[in-house]
Amino acid sequence: MKSNDKGDARRTSVFTANEARTLAAVADRIVPPTDTLGAVEMGAVNYIELALAGDYAELLRDYRKGLRAIDKHARGKFGAKFAKLGDTEKDAVLLDFEAGQVPGFKPAANFFETVRCHVLEGVFGEPQYGGNRGMAGWRLVGFPGQQLGYPDAYINKRVDLSPVAAGLPQEEE
Amino acid sequence: MTAGGPIADVCLVGVGAIGGILAKELASAGLKVVGLERGPAPRREDYAPRDSIKFIARADRLDWVRHEPTTTRIRSGGKTELRYRTSPLNVLGGALLHWTGQASRYMPGDFKVYTNEIASGVAERAGADLRGYDVVDWPLGYDALEPYYEKFEWEFGVSGRAGVNPFAGPRKRGYPLPPLRRSAKMEIFAEACRKLGYHPYDTPAGILSEPYRPPAPFDSRIAERPACVYCGHCNFYGCHVHAKATTLYTTIPVALETGNFDLRTNCKVCRINVDDAGRTTGVAYFDADGRIQEQRARVVILGAFVFENVRLLLLSKTDAPRFAKGLANSSGLVGKYILAHGDVRAYAAFDDYIVNGFIGPGSAAIRVDDFNGNNFDHAGLGFIRGGTIGTSGDGTPMTRMDVIAPEVRRWGREYKDYVARYYTRTFDLNMQPETLPHKANRVDLDPKRRDAWGLPLPRATFDFHQNEHRLQAFMAQVGEKLMRATGANRVWTGGKERPNRWAGGTRMGADPRRSVVNEFCQSHDVPNLFIVGSSVFPTLAGYPPTATIAALSYRAAEYILRQKEWFA
Numbered sequence: 018m019k020s021n022d023k024g025d026a027r028r029t030s031v032f033t034a035n036e037a038r039t040l041a042a043v044a045d046r047i048v049p050p051t052d053t054l055g056a057v058e059m060g061a062v063n064y065i066e067l068a069l070a071g072d073y074a075e076l077l078r079d080y081r082k083g084l085r086a087i088d089k090h091a092r093g094k095f096g097a098k099f100a101k102l103g104d105t106e107k108d109a110v111l112l113d114f115e116a117g118q119v120p121g122f123k124p125a126a127n128f129f130e131t132v133r134c135h136v137l138e139g140v141f142g143e144p145q146y147g148g149n150r151g152m153a154g155w156r157l158v159g160f161p162g163q164q165l166g167y168p169d170a171y172i173n174k175r176v177d178l179s180p181v182a183a184g185l186p187q188e189e190e
Numbered sequence: 191m192t193a194g195g196p197i198a199d200v201c202l203v204g205v206g207a208i209g210g211i212l213a214k215e216l217a218s219a220g221l222k223v224v225g226l227e228r229g230p231a232p233r234r235e236d237y238a239p240r241d242s243i244k245f246i247a248r249a250d251r252l253d254w255v256r257h258e259p260t261t262t263r264i265r266s267g268g269k270t271e272l273r274y275r276t277s278p279l280n281v282l283g284g285a286l287l288h289w290t291g292q293a294s295r296y297m298p299g300d301f302k303v304y305t306n307e308i309a310s311g312v313a314e315r316a317g318a319d320l321r322g323y324d325v326v327d328w329p330l331g332y333d334a335l336e337p338y339y340e341k342f343e344w345e346f347g348v349s350g351r352a353g354v355n356p357f358a359g360p361r362k363r364g365y366p367l368p369p370l371r372r373s374a375k376m377e378i379f380a381e382a383c384r385k386l387g388y389h390p391y392d393t394p395a396g397i398l399s400e401p402y403r404p405p406a407p408f409d410s411r412i413a414e415r416p417a418c419v420y421c422g423h424c425n426f427y428g429c430h431v432h433a434k435a436t437t438l439y440t441t442i443p444v445a446l447e448t449g450n451f452d453l454r455t456n457c458k459v460c461r462i463n464v465d466d467a468g469r470t471t472g473v474a475y476f477d478a479d480g481r482i483q484e485q486r487a488r489v490v491i492l493g494a495f496v497f498e499n500v501r502l503l504l505l506s507k508t509d510a511p512r513f514a515k516g517l518a519n520s521s522g523l524v525g526k527y528i529l530a531h532g533d534v535r536a537y538a539a540f541d542d543y544i545v546n547g548f549i550g551p552g553s554a555a556i557r558v559d560d561f562n563g564n565n566f567d568h569a570g571l572g573f574i575r576g577g578t579i580g581t582s583g584d585g586t587p588m589t590r591m592d593v594i595a596p597e598v599r600r601w602g603r604e605y606k607d608y609v610a611r612y613y614t615r616t617f618d619l620n621m622q623p624e625t626l627p628h629k630a631n632r633v634d635l636d637p638k639r640r641d642a643w644g645l646p647l648p649r650a651t652f653d654f655h656q657n658e659h660r661l662q663a664f665m666a667q668v669g670e671k672l673m674r675a676t677g678a679n680r681v682w683t684g685g686k687e688r689p690n691r692w693a694g695g696t697r698m699g700a701d702p703r704r705s706v707v708n709e710f711c712q713s714h715d716v717p718n719l720f721i722v723g724s725s726v727f728p729t730l731a732g733y734p735p736t737a738t739i740a741a742l743s744y745r746a747a748e749y750i751l752r753q754k755e756w757f758a
Contacts, residue, residue: 047601053610072251108602115600133601141587142243157606158613160548160587163240165430166419171546172374175614183239 206284210437237428552583
């Protein structure tokens, strides 16, 4: 597929181009780009695709159904595919999913919870899983990552350590 | 079935917290011990990575967890769901590999709830509704366990300070190590408790505050381990420096060094065998290649967690009338009265104070017991018992991504701005309200679902009942009051609404008609069968069970070693 988030040319997608566009549009409403990066630029979609090709493989069918339902609901409500909508319309569609109020798609609320959870995993998880690019998610909240330890209790002061990510699973211990 | 080989003195079913302690005690005394552990022996790189995707987000996908599901439902006839539980960790060393390290002893009153709260009239004055419950005393008291608590603390290295918590039972010896370093949340919470006139103390922690090796008269064969480095990847993670108290790298290596401990991993016991005289002769198990094997033994010790202990006893029923309902079950109580804590939390977020809650470990916590057990006046409250309250240790963004004030939207710009500001400025209190033994709460065999070996899964039927509902609501109010006293800008309460830290199912007691094992964890019905662990707890307490599990294990070992004629 055409990669729609900057990045990893090696990955092979589990989604069609349209599904991936819809997922990316959803992810960027869950953690939108502001003066800091949004979920897509942080690698959340990449994270989800890798997860669905691995540990979360049994969820792929539900994902594809759910993404189709999002587009269908977007068309029914606003006359266009989800990714083509403006932010306000996108949020209205997602609010219906969050509330479980999507006619003809019972698992709407569940699907929204799943995607929200996975987007946040892709924002806050270890970069080795394909998300949290450049530790942007950790920098956003002030978490210094996989530190070996903390020599100071840092009581009421910012932790002044650069964030650390284990590059490889076989990191030295 | 392959026939037996030599008869072992002792066969351990499960080599985790319990089996790891018993193996060292029994093998060191010269008994030939076989340990059958259904999980693998993990390498450090399997458990040490500080990886929140692996150990938090995808914890239910670990082989150690996936291996052995249970099913669960709220009530008879209710919908049954498959659960992958992280509490019975199927790996050598068991759940001590990833426990938080809260190493509290139970209080003296925790062993005498019937006497102290029902017979004495406390429940009546409280206006408690105890229909459906069967509250009993333990067959032993705090004093009987005190030496074994001490042994656990000094062999594994517990950090704490004696004499600060006025509600704690008496102790002959202090802690081997000073408390862990205080974090910001501990300082804030301790100050709030003092302001309100409560009694804050540093939680005893099964985490080394300094490098440690047990001194004489304790077991100095246990290797020295380094101090905690406060990495914060603690609860649900293995410890990358081995500061956490775990049998894997303390008692198990010592047991192996004796030459008397034959440890077999990836071996899953499926049946406990008995002879016509009603004594166990050993076990049948699936070996690592899936072949059925037999291990004969003079004594069999179950130390395989609540669900598996019960399941094995039920699976081992025979045609003999006394074992028709399962082994060790003439009382009909195997699987009954299971127990678990509620999960009630109070949260505080500060505009101008940086908490840095990701700095560990989880068991570096300030705790108050002013609302635990029978430590407060229950008159008119409508319930009995209570729970300990302490600062919680969950810290990485993966565990905190849903910790947001209830008025804040859970996604979008509002969410992003909120977590960017408050992730480092929030902490929570974890309250551990007790659950009373209720007749509806039990484990049996699932009539439909089976595991990979074709054996019925254990099925839990569990719900909180009236005493728990009232107590949990009360604890939430207390938590909110304590958090308000911290001066936080936002305070709210919540919790996971699911049971946590299982116990019960093979309750101990003096009367064989009303209990499964005696005070030494010995089956009333099968005298050379021992069932050790939280499954023997007749009532829960407002603390985690680990220190008490360890103490019972040491005490059972000593009792077994006194039965010299069994091994002659």
